[in-house]
Amino acid sequence: MKWIRELKRRWMLYGLRRKHEWLKVPEEISPDKRVKLLRRKLWNVERRILKITGKEPDRASWRYSQKRVEQVCELISDRCYLLNQLFIATPAEVERMEQVNARLYDLTQKMYRRSAELYRQILTRSRNEDFDDDIVVEGTLKFSRNDRSSVLELENDAYYGSDFYRMFSVIDWLFGNEYSDFEFGIEEIESCGKNLDRSDTPDSTDKELGFDDWSDDGTTWADGWLHHPALDNICICHAVHDVCTHKPYSIPDVLRMNDFWCEVTVRYQHIVEQDGSRMGWWEHCSFEQFRDKFYKEAVHRPSELRFGQFIFNRTVAIFPGEAEALRGGTHDCFHDDAKTDDFLEAIYDKLQADL
Known part of the structure; x- marks a missing residue:
């Protein structure tokens, strides 16, 4: 599926930077007219998306058409741009951003700590020489869109006018982990991992073992749309930055995310060539x-x-x-x-x- 890999590349390079002329709103109009015009454009974009995907994006055949997937990919980018333009940072939204930011930061720290704990346990165990060619410890943090409870309904939903749940369903298919076999997935928000190194010792620090969250050092990650005056008092963690800057989610989308999946796995790998030669x-x-x-x-x-x-x-x-x-x-x-x-x-x- 080379065309899907190309779409992913195109998204990463240009997706969040697309500012077509028709998306722009004249600066000289009043704030009320500006909001109405942005909202009208947003509704138009989402109608066009659902016209292609249908009201049940997970089941429709649009996913097997390169042309349609390309169209939806571009429209999702437009939607993200418009929602960020509409974001007004009400006191309730700022409070919710503080909550989401704290939650994702906490989950990131838990992911690193638990990964380090499991890695230390592996170091103390004997190796199964007949099977264990390599052992990998991996931690991941993801947003998981499961059902409607995964997307919160908030007091100012009507202000934005977005069909948040259906749009999340579209984004989940286009960029979600479930389809990472096509190399088009967003994959995780945060991750850590390491192949077993027998020179490591259990008494080493998390940092020495390579399980330290170097990205969250107390400096805010408020880039792009997150560089908003109302959010200046929040030290934006890397996870929120990743969702809002490197993925097709707007700030209003992030405030409605309600299911986060933090996971640490240990993989024991047995890798053999046809003649019986093993890895290494x-x-x-x-x-x-x-x-x-x-x-x-x-x-x-x-x-x-x-x-x-x-x-x-x-x-x-x-x-x-x-x-x-x-x-x-x-x-x-x-x-x-x-x-x-x-x-x-x-x-x-x-x-x-x-x-």
Whole structure:
């Protein structure tokens, strides 16, 4: 689904910056007229979205049309821009922003702390040598749009006039985690993670283990639309910044988010090649074993490739940095089969030195 990956790239680069002429409102009109005009434009955008998606966006066939998905993606961007223009920061909204900001900050800290706790537990456990090629600890914080209870109804919903729940449903499909297989997902609001490093010790600090929230250091993340005078007294955390700046949610949207999912997982991975070689196999073999593995693979190489060419291409696929560094040098077997052993030994020595 290359076109979906391209849409994600386009969104990240241009989505929140789109300011088409028809979205702009004349500065000389009165505040009341400005609000009415913005609201009318917002209604028009959402009507156009629902005309494409239908009233049940999760079930309609529009999701399988590249053209329609592109149109909805752009309209969602327009909607975000208009809602941020409409945001007036009433006392109730400022209070709610303080609440959401505090909640997301607290969840972020819990995610990091629990991830570090589980990582320390892994360090103290014995390793199952028959299975554990790698162990990964990952923490994630997400907004979870489940049902209508996930989107709050607030006192000034009528002022904005947005169909918040249906729009959240559209955004959830376009950018949500459930569809990250298409590489189009927003994925998490915050995340942390680490592959097991046996050189770590359980008595190390969270920071030493790599589980510190370096982004929330007491400096506000009030960029873009969050740089609002009414929000100046709030130290905006990175999670709120991420939702409002890097994702297609407006400030009014964030104030209505009611389901946050914080999760820490541990993955035990067993990774094996067809010949039985396991992840990091080169760390535990002699040079002769290292060389023989590639020689055996070369027996079944495509007929158009010479022996040295196959060995070079195969090692580039596995050890790109080490193999490419030898291209054109005295050990380059791509152009001279006789240099194959020297080429493999140079790679083997570099890998062993890096252990």
